[in-house]
Amino acid sequence: xxxxxxxxxxxxxxxxALLLALAAPTLIAIFxxxxxxxxxxxxxxxNYFRVSGAIWAFFMLPMSVTALTALVAHMEHGPRAWDxxxxxxxxxxxxxxxxxxxxxxxxxxxxxxxLLLTGGAVALAAAIKPVLTPTGPIxxxxxxxxxxxxxxxxxxxxxxxxxxxxxxxSFVPALAVGIGGTFFSVVATSxxxxxxxxxxxxxxxxxxxxxxxxxxxxxxxxxxxxxxxAAIAHLTRREVL
Numbered sequence: 001x002x003x004x005x006x007x008x009x010x011x012x013x014x015x016x017a018l019l020l021a022l023a024a025p026t027l028i029a030i031f032x033x034x035x036x037x038x039x040x041x042x043x044x045x046x047n048y049f050r051v052s053g054a055i056w057a058f059f060m061l062p063m064s065v066t067a068l069t070a071l072v073a074h075m076e077h078g079p080r081a082w083d084x085x086x087x088x089x090x091x092x093x094x095x096x097x098x099x100x101x102x103x104x105x106x107x108x109x110x111x112x113x114x115l116l117l118t119g120g121a122v123a124l125a126a127a128i129k130p131v132l133t134p135t136g137p138i139x140x141x142x143x144x145x146x147x148x149x150x151x152x153x154x155x156x157x158x159x160x161x162x163x164x165x166x167x168x169x170s171f172v173p174a175l176a177v178g179i180g181g182t183f184f185s186v187v188a189t190s191x192x193x194x195x196x197x198x199x200x201x202x203x204x205x206x207x208x209x210x211x212x213x214x215x216x217x218x219x220x221x222x223x224x225x226x227x228x229x230a231a232i233a234h235l236t237r238r239e240v241l
Contacts, residue, residue, distance in 0.1 A: 004098040011075055021110050024064045028055050029117035036125040044136040049143045052118040057150045057202040065161050066178025072099055073165035092236040100162055111147040149205040153216050155224030157198040163231035
């Protein structure tokens with residue numbers, strides 16, 4: 001399994017995945033930077049991290065997952081390499097599991113990078129405009145835990161996108177589902193039923209009601225792992241269309 005995973009990591013290193021992993025958190029940091037400069041007074045560090053986390057969970061995470069899963073799948077769909085991979089003397093499930101682990105790993109790295117770049121953007125803005133120097137302690141641990149929960153709640157969404165992206169050789173179905181899911185998540189932001197919608201589960205980690213957080217975390221993380229395992233099992237038995 002480790003050998004298969006190492007091969008997948010080398011493939012990602014030669015693809016646009018690293019550019020995507022850097023671009024999304026950087027865009028959020030740029031927004032936080034310029035939005036902070038528009039302010040007139042200092043705010044707690046927590047406020048800036050919360051804004052950054054909300055943008056990540058609400059919009060940038062779903063769109064990044066859509067692009068990332070499509071990219072990972074296209075590395076094999078493009079050159080029609082599935083026949084070669086499935087003919088190798090290695091269990092088929094390991095191939096798909098390694099790809100899923102890589103996707104989750106990249107998303108986790110993007111979450112951490114989002115935290116680091118946001119902190120850097122806030123510090124830079126404060127250096128340019130000292131009156132905006134944030135107040136209070138920098139509770140990076142709490143923010144990291146929050147982003148970790150966002151990642152766990154996003155597993156169901158990631159599993160769905162991964163399943164569709166790998167299952168179909170055309171990138172259209174995966175993009176359609178990802179864009180559609182993000183669209184309905186945005187237009188139905190205030191809906192109470194959003195806690196049961198995979199694309200809204202990550203943003204519910206920032207909710208003030210404990211039941212929303214717990215429900216989204218249980219469904220997104222628990223059910224998400226089950227769906228991911230089911231996806232790997234299904235893809236192992238089926239041919240790619």
